[in-house]
Amino acid sequence: MVRFLIKRLLSVSLTLFAVSVVSFLMFFALPRDPVTGMCPKNCNAERLERVRQELGLNDPKVEQYAAYMKGIFVGRDLGSAQGGKCEAPCLGYSYVNSEAVTDTLGRVLPVTLSIVIPAAILWLLLGVGLGMLSALRRGTLIDRLAIGFSLTGASMQLYFVGALLLLIFTYQLKIVPVPHYTSILDNPLDWASGLVLAWIALAFLFSAIYARLARAQMLETLSEDFVRTARAKGLAKRTVYGRHALRAAITPLVTIAGLDVGAALGGTVITETTFGIQGLGRTAVYAVRGGDLPMIMATVLIAAVFVVIANLVVDLLYAAIDPRVRLS
Amino acid sequence: MSLSPEVLEPVPVADAAPAPKGVVGRSPGQLAWMRLRRDRTAMISGCTLLFLMLVALAAPLIEVLYGVGPHDEFKHLLTRRGSIPLGYAGGVSADHWFGIEPGTGRDIFIRMVYGLRTSIFIALASAIVTAGLGVTAGILAGYLGGWVDTVISWITDFALALPFLIFALAVMRPVELRFYGPREEVPTWFRVAVLIAIFAAFGWTSTARLVRGQVISLREREFIEAARASGAGLGHILFRQLLPNLWAPILVSFSLAVPAYVTGEAALSFLGIGIVDPTPDFGAMIFRSIAYLQTDPAYVFFPGITIFALVLAFNLFGDALRDALDPKSSR
Numbered sequence: 163m164v165r166f167l168i169k170r171l172l173s174v175s176l177t178l179f180a181v182s183v184v185s186f187l188m189f190f191a192l193p194r195d196p197v198t199g200m201c202p203k204n205c206n207a208e209r210l211e212r213v214r215q216e217l218g219l220n221d222p223k224v225e226q227y228a229a230y231m232k233g234i235f236v237g238r239d240l241g242s243a244q245g246g247k248c249e250a251p252c253l254g255y256s257y258v259n260s261e262a263v264t265d266t267l268g269r270v271l272p273v274t275l276s277i278v279i280p281a282a283i284l285w286l287l288l289g290v291g292l293g294m295l296s297a298l299r300r301g302t303l304i305d306r307l308a309i310g311f312s313l314t315g316a317s318m319q320l321y322f323v324g325a326l327l328l329l330i331f332t333y334q335l336k337i338v339p340v341p342h343y344t345s346i347l348d349n350p351l352d353w354a355s356g357l358v359l360a361w362i363a364l365a366f367l368f369s370a371i372y373a374r375l376a377r378a379q380m381l382e383t384l385s386e387d388f389v390r391t392a393r394a395k396g397l398a399k400r401t402v403y404g405r406h407a408l409r410a411a412i413t414p415l416v417t418i419a420g421l422d423v424g425a426a427l428g429g430t431v432i433t434e435t436t437f438g439i440q441g442l443g444r445t446a447v448y449a450v451r452g453g454d455l456p457m458i459m460a461t462v463l464i465a466a467v468f469v470v471i472a473n474l475v476v477d478l479l480y481a482a483i484d485p486r487v488r489l490s
Numbered sequence: 491m492s493l494s495p496e497v498l499e500p501v502p503v504a505d506a507a508p509a510p511k512g513v514v515g516r517s518p519g520q521l522a523w524m525r526l527r528r529d530r531t532a533m534i535s536g537c538t539l540l541f542l543m544l545v546a547l548a549a550p551l552i553e554v555l556y557g558v559g560p561h562d563e564f565k566h567l568l569t570r571r572g573s574i575p576l577g578y579a580g581g582v583s584a585d586h587w588f589g590i591e592p593g594t595g596r597d598i599f600i601r602m603v604y605g606l607r608t609s610i611f612i613a614l615a616s617a618i619v620t621a622g623l624g625v626t627a628g629i630l631a632g633y634l635g636g637w638v639d640t641v642i643s644w645i646t647d648f649a650l651a652l653p654f655l656i657f658a659l660a661v662m663r664p665v666e667l668r669f670y671g672p673r674e675e676v677p678t679w680f681r682v683a684v685l686i687a688i689f690a691a692f693g694w695t696s697t698a699r700l701v702r703g704q705v706i707s708l709r710e711r712e713f714i715e716a717a718r719a720s721g722a723g724l725g726h727i728l729f730r731q732l733l734p735n736l737w738a739p740i741l742v743s744f745s746l747a748v749p750a751y752v753t754g755e756a757a758l759s760f761l762g763i764g765i766v767d768p769t770p771d772f773g774a775m776i777f778r779s780i781a782y783l784q785t786d787p788a789y790v791f792f793p794g795i796t797i798f799a800l801v802l803a804f805n806l807f808g809d810a811l812r813d814a815l816d817p818k819s820s821r
Contacts, residue, residue, distance in 0.1 A: 181651070181652065313805070314802070316805060317749070319776075321773075325780055450763060470651055
């Protein structure tokens with residue numbers, strides 16, 4: 163297990179290194195002149211040159227990259243115009259927001275977490291439950307309804323579902339307030355009512371996919387010998403389906419769920435844009451529209467870190483559940 | 491996957507008429523086509539797709555017949571304050587079948603016809619480029635093995651570790667800044683090309699992975715050995731011997747990639763990154779409609795339902811195609 167862990171950690175750091183190089187090249191070497199993209203509305207040649215100096219854009223690319231990475235691990239001094247000393251996880255300074263990138267991220271990250279985590283719980287429960295149900299009642303009306311649901315959900319667009327939800331519950335029935343974010347620590351009820359539409363929209367789409375996967379997995383598991391043996395032994399249906407079959411059927415779903423949650427944490431871009439909630443994703447969109455390169459680079463890095471960590475967690479979980487993985 | 495054993499399976503004779511010729515030989519392709527023909531879902535979704543594609547292709551013709559262009563503005567049909575269309579359901583009338591857009595007063599129907607063209611063109615082009623790249627990389631990795639395989643597999647794994655939407659979103663602007671100044675107008679064809687390139691850059695890996703797996707199981711088979719023994723070159727083995735045995739999984743992954751790209755393109759345009767306003771596009775239309783949800787709720791429905799129907803039809807057809815090509819697989 164220790165060897166497996168070390169091997170995985172090595173490959174994770176290699177991937178993260180590659181991601182950082184690729185995104186650095188993408189944002190600081192690809193544009194003809196990175197400064198023009200991040201220039202605020204009123205900028206003249208003199209100001210541009212100053213920004214270029216402060217960001218060190220005239221230095222060789224390798225040095226710039228090294229400085230950026232040093233900022234992340236030990237912090238760096240960005241100069242007076244960029245808020246002076248920038249503490250350890252330093253991701254640069256945003257000229258558009260006039261604050262350090264980490265300050266903005268610290269503000270928007272809890273928003274994305276508040277959207278994704280409850281939604282993920284909801285979609286897993288709903289998806290796996292529905293998939294199980296339709297596999298056990300194969301061929302009945304329930305099964306056909308569940309298949310119809312998952313087909314519809316898999317072809318629906320998040321922004322359209324979101325728009326319909328807003329239209330029905332907020333503007334017509336007026337039972338849900340306009341989506342907004344309040345910290346759960348300040349007012350849990352307001353927190354929930356402000357985000358509930360986002361949870362439902364995300365959960366609807368994802369549970370459709372999970373229902374389909376869970377159904378296929380469950381059907382495959384139910385046809386296996388150990389299920390028949392357990393039934394023949396005289397175990398109750400409940401025990402066989404609920405414990406033996408379910409456990410075998412949801413292991414592959416763990417992988418997919420882990421990756422989906424990781425990707426969603428990296429920015430529920432569309433959900434946030436549809437409902438107008440300022441999380442990581444919408445911050446990234448604004449940064450792209452405003453040409454705020456340090457901000458874009460930071461959001462991309464964070465999103466990649468989430469995906470890579472989710473990958474690692476899934477692998478470790480898998481290795482813990484299934485010893486065969488460790489050996490290969 | 492090999493399709494050859496199925497030829498040995500008893501072929502149900504479709505017509506009851508006595509066939510004096512006895513057993514009719516059918517190729518795997520013919521068998522799959524027969525299965526597809528008998529599948530009602532496949533036929534309905536296939537016809538829907540054909541219809542939507544014809545509409546997209548015939549967009550200029552429809553414009554002439556309909557008498558309204560995608561950029562014509564009918565401001566006199568909007569309320570003076572707030573610019574909301576007059577009349578029912580967003581201004582639906584005999585002249586404007588789906589009503590007109592709030593704010594700009596453009597006709598929704600003709601914009602959707604053109605939007606369909608944008609959407610289908612980008613999705614199909616991306617899927618074709620993706621399949622080409624993915625198949626080449628996958629065949630090379632699977633057949634050659636060794637360091638070629640290691641490098642391609644590593645790139646594949648790496649690309650899968652990147653969060654697609656946020657990366658695609660982020661790379662668009664730097665690419666534009668490479669070729670255009672910050673204040674310059676970026677032409678639509680350039681945006682389309684970048685979108686296709688982004689989809690291809692991210693999409694080829696899954697096809698490559700699929701093809702690689704198939705090739706690894708095929709390369710030890712006798713027919714490859716025979717080809718090698720008779721002195722066939724690398725190109726001949728890869729594209730003449732291996733490729734014909736791979737068309738089924740490639741076709742399935744292609745048909746399921748298209749709806750994914752339709753969704754992806756609309757999502758990026760919804761975020762204001764892909765295709766931008768004067769060019770008709772579903773994603774951009776839905777993004778505009780969110781602002782008018784309260785005052786003109788009908789606006790969101792036309793593009794929303796059309797893109798849903800398009801993606802659903804593609805998904806259903808892709809599933810049916812998979813069933814037809816590989817009847818053993820159970821969904």
